[in-house]
Amino acid sequence: MSKRIVIVGGGLAGTIVANGVCRQLGNELRSGGVSVTMLGTSETHMYQPGLLYVPFGKIREAELFRDQRRVLDRRVNFMIDPAKKIDVDANQVETASGRIIGYDYLVLATGSRIMPQNIPGMTEAGHWFYDLDGARKLREALDNFTGGEVVVNVNAPHKCPVAPLEITFMLYEYFKAKGIGDKCKITYTYPIGRLHALEPVAHWAGPEFERYGIKSETFFNTESVDPAKKTIKSMEGVELPFDLLITIPPHAGAEVITDSDLGKGGWVPTNTRTLQREGSTNVFVCGDTTNIPISKAGSTAHFEADVLIDNLVSLVQEGRPAREYDGKVFCFVETGMNSGTYVWFNYTTPPNPGPPSQMIHWFKLAYNRLYWLSARGLL
Amino acid sequence: MSERQKIDARGAFCPGPLMELIAALKLAQVGEEIEVLSSDKGSAADIPAWVAKVGHVHVGTTEQDGCWTIIVRKAK
Ligand SMILES: Cc1cc2nc3c(=O)[nH]c(=O)nc-3n(C[C@H](O)[C@H](O)[C@H](O)COP(=O)(O)OP(=O)(O)OC[C@H]3O[C@@H](n4cnc5c(N)ncnc54)[C@H](O)[C@@H]3O)c2cc1C
Numbered sequence: 303m304s305k306r307i308v309i310v311g312g313g314l315a316g317t318i319v320a321n322g323v324c325r326q327l328g329n330e331l332r333s334g335g336v337s338v339t340m341l342g343t344s345e346t347h348m349y350q351p352g353l354l355y356v357p358f359g360k361i362r363e364a365e366l367f368r369d370q371r372r373v374l375d376r377r378v379n380f381m382i383d384p385a386k387k388i389d390v391d392a393n394q395v396e397t398a399s400g401r402i403i404g405y406d407y408l409v410l411a412t413g414s415r416i417m418p419q420n421i422p423g424m425t426e427a428g429h430w431f432y433d434l435d436g437a438r439k440l441r442e443a444l445d446n447f448t449g450g451e452v453v454v455n456v457n458a459p460h461k462c463p464v465a466p467l468e469i470t471f472m473l474y475e476y477f478k479a480k481g482i483g484d485k486c487k488i489t490y491t492y493p494i495g496r497l498h499a500l501e502p503v504a505h506w507a508g509p510e511f512e513r514y515g516i517k518s519e520t521f522f523n524t525e526s527v528d529p530a531k532k533t534i535k536s537m538e539g540v541e542l543p544f545d546l547l548i549t550i551p552p553h554a555g556a557e558v559i560t561d562s563d564l565g566k567g568g569w570v571p572t573n574t575r576t577l578q579r580e581g582s583t584n585v586f587v588c589g590d591t592t593n594i595p596i597s598k599a600g601s602t603a604h605f606e607a608d609v610l611i612d613n614l615v616s617l618v619q620e621g622r623p624a625r626e627y628d629g630k631v632f633c634f635v636e637t638g639m640n641s642g643t644y645v646w647f648n649y650t651t652p653p654n655p656g657p658p659s660q661m662i663h664w665f666k667l668a669y670n671r672l673y674w675l676s677a678r679g680l681l
Numbered sequence: 682m683s684e685r686q687k688i689d690a691r692g693a694f695c696p697g698p699l700m701e702l703i704a705a706l707k708l709a710q711v712g713e714e715i716e717v718l719s720s721d722k723g724s725a726a727d728i729p730a731w732v733a734k735v736g737h738v739h740v741g742t743t744e745q746d747g748c749w750t751i752i753v754r755k756a757k
Contacts (some may be wrong), residue, residue, distance in 0.1 A: 420707075459704040459757055493703050495727055499696040523703060537735045548718060551705065567708045574689075595693040595701045631695065649692040 305336045305618050308395060308405035310385045310558070311372055312342030314350075314677060315589030315603035316411035321679035322611030323391045324375035327618060331377050336618055339379040339405075347373050348434070349673050351600065356437035357444055360477055360574060366434070372574065373539070373677050385412075388562040390582050407584050407614055410570055412556035414461050414590035414598055419459070420552055423527030428455075428549040443546060444476065448484025450545030453478075453534060457524055457552040458493045461590050461598035466550045467498060467507055471637055473548075475512050483633055487515075489542060491522035491534075499597075500653050503635065510637070511618060524549075553598070555591045571592035575626040576650070577606055577613075586610050594629075601632040604676060638662075686707040686713065691748060698724040699731060702753060706737065709755045714740060717751045725749035 307323060309316045320340050347370040355361035356621040374380055382413055385399040394404045399570035416432045418424040431437040452473065456466040470490050490497070492510070496504035497511065497518055522536040527547065535541045555568020556561075564570050564579070571580040572592040581586040588610050589603035596602060609627045616624035629649030634642055635658075642663035647653035688705055690698035698719040703713050719725060726750045729739040740752035 341682055457702045458696065458707075494697070494699045495731070500694060521734065523735070539730075540736075552704075567704075595688065595690045595696070595698075597695045629692070647694045651731075653694055 304334055305330075305406045306404060307336065307338045307343070307407045307409070307614060308403055308570075309338070309340045309409040309411060310388065310395060311411035311413055311556070311589075311591075312340050312344075312347065312374070312380065313411060313413045313589065314600050315413070315607050316340060316342075316409065317347065317370075317373055317677045318410050318604060318679055319411065319610050320378045320606035321375045321587060321677070322607065323614050324377045325679055326611065326615045330618060334372075337379060338375075338377065339381065340374065341381055341383055341395065341403070342370060343382065343384045343425070344369055345382060347677065350432075351462070351465075351673070353431050353434065354468060354472070355435070357431050357440040358472060359441060363434070368674060373674065375679075385558045386561070388558060388564060390562075390564070390579065390585050393584070399613075405584075407586070407617065409614075410559070410564070410579065410587045410591055411589050411603075411611065412559060412568075412587065412591050414459075414555055414568070415555040416460075416551040417554045418549065418551040420554075421527060421549075422565065423529050424524070424551065425551060427527045427529035427532065427541075428547045428551070430549050430551055430552065431463075432465075440548065447482075448600055449477075449482045450487075451543050452486055452488045452546045452548065453542055453544040454488065454490045455522070455524060455534060455547060455549040456490070456492050457550060460550045460553050463499055463597045463599065464503070464633050466492075466504070468549065468635065468637075470516060471510070471514075474516060487517065489517040489519060491519045491524075491536070491542070493521070493523050495520050500645060500655075502653055502655050506643075506655065528566045531638050553590075559591060565591075565593060574629065576623065577610055577627055579656050586613070596629055597631045597633070599631060599633055600673075601630075605630045605632075648665075685716050685718045685752075687718070689718045689723075691718050693719075696720065698751075699727050702728060702751075703731075706753070706755050711757060714752055714754045717732065717749075717753070719749045719751065722746060722749070725751060747752050 307601040352366045353369040387396040429440040497507040559568040574586040590598040612624040632646040637658040641658045645655035738754040
């Protein structure tokens with residue numbers, strides 16, 4: 303009987319899995335022994351890391367998007383019909399349009415989303431760049447900004463651990479280039495007791511902040527924002543004034559995950575090595591939506607997806623999984639408009655970034671283009 | 682009382698045990714307890730300090746073979 307692989311979510315993780323599985327199961331797809339179905343929300347696929355450049359007008363919006371059908375292998379049955387309810391006992395997914403789709407193997411890849419509404423006053427007074435609408439509004443705010451207190455406010459949990467530091471350095475250079483550097487005071491706030499979750503990155507960022515005169519407030523977990531007074535207050539009892547507030551809002555997983563009772567906050571309890579949903583043998587979880595305590599990043603999604611591809615192929619062909627995920631994460635870090643560094647780690651190897659260089663910055667810019675090859679499974 | 686939530690953050694370099702705890706507390710009910718497993722000594726000191734600062738309860742910490750178990754109760 304045909305094995306039905308169903309993937310919920312057509313972002314980075316879902317797309318890599320779908321393409322990789324198709325590439326390796328050519329014979330089975332041809333003979334009808336396997337089908338691959340993807341449920342997505344939109345005709346377009348957005349390159350999220352590109353959002354970082356939108357507020358500075360450094361990327362054309364069109365560059366962020368590709369037609370999802372063209373990014374996907376043609377053999378994927380792609381439906382723009384979001385999952386509404388996932389029933390892991392009955393092995394089926396109900397979609398927004400009312401379809402019931404049964405599966406033999408399910409991949410949950412519904413990602414994460416920003417929740418500024420979870421902080422009182424934040425949607426009224428805050429700016430962000432983690433979605434396109436927010437990034438456009440921030441671009442406008444920056445265009446009109448003539449100087450004052452700038453707060454870059456980071457909340458837990460959030461995806462892409464390096465974007466908050468990157469935007470801070472980029473803001474500094476942007477203000478300087480605009481000729482208002484001396485009129486802008488940047489304060490960066492972070493939930494834990496250092497500037498970045500990764501210790502070596504935090505150690506590196508400290509002196510850089512000092513060099514640029516960027517202030518910081520650590521152990522800062524936002525309680526509320528007062529849009530009238532233009533202040534932001536932390537649970538730890540610190541209040542900061544701002545003229546421009548740029549927040550990395552706290553995140554949640556997709557609504558369908560909570561609606562289907564698959565995980566508090568939309569985070570699916572997931573085995574850290576097999577990537578199976580806890581309690582299921584035929585449900586796999588990939589990318590931001592896992593509850594695995596590692597970075598929610600594109601590279602995490604990519605390395606997890608590679609493991610899932612091998613395991614799904616092996617399950618179909620041989621009835622057993624192939625390998626385990628070792629927790630690998632790799633991140634480029636933009637350290638300004640013209641330099642960058644990178645860092646990698648896994649469950650057993652601590653991170654150790656090299657010195658920033660212009661070459662790595664160019665490599666990251668190149669990677670911005672290579673993303674599409676990687677989503678298509680060619681990298 | 683509801684079942685105690687467990688976060689196994691051993692070998693988790695980023696975002697790390699405290700950030701995981703902060704995120705979990707946001708989703709927990711008042712009175713609920715969370716148990717964090719950490720292989721990072723710094724977090725074993727940071728977590729109780731932070732918990733006291735924001736007004737939650739540090740129920741206790743134990744250490745065995747380089748692994749710390751830190752129990753926290755959401756108080757507000
Ligand atoms: C500003 C910014 C900068 C970033 N920079 C970097 C970087 O430099 N390096 C890096 O590694 N990572 C970066 N990231 C993070 C990276 O983009 C994400 O971690 C990655 O996209 C996660 O992949 P995913 O497939 O889990 O989630 P996503 O790519 O977000 O995909 C999830 C998909 O699921 C869909 N979905 C949700 N609900 C449903 C439903 N009910 N039914 C069907 N589909 C559904 C969503 O519409 C979405 O298309 C950045 C992110 C942002 C926002």
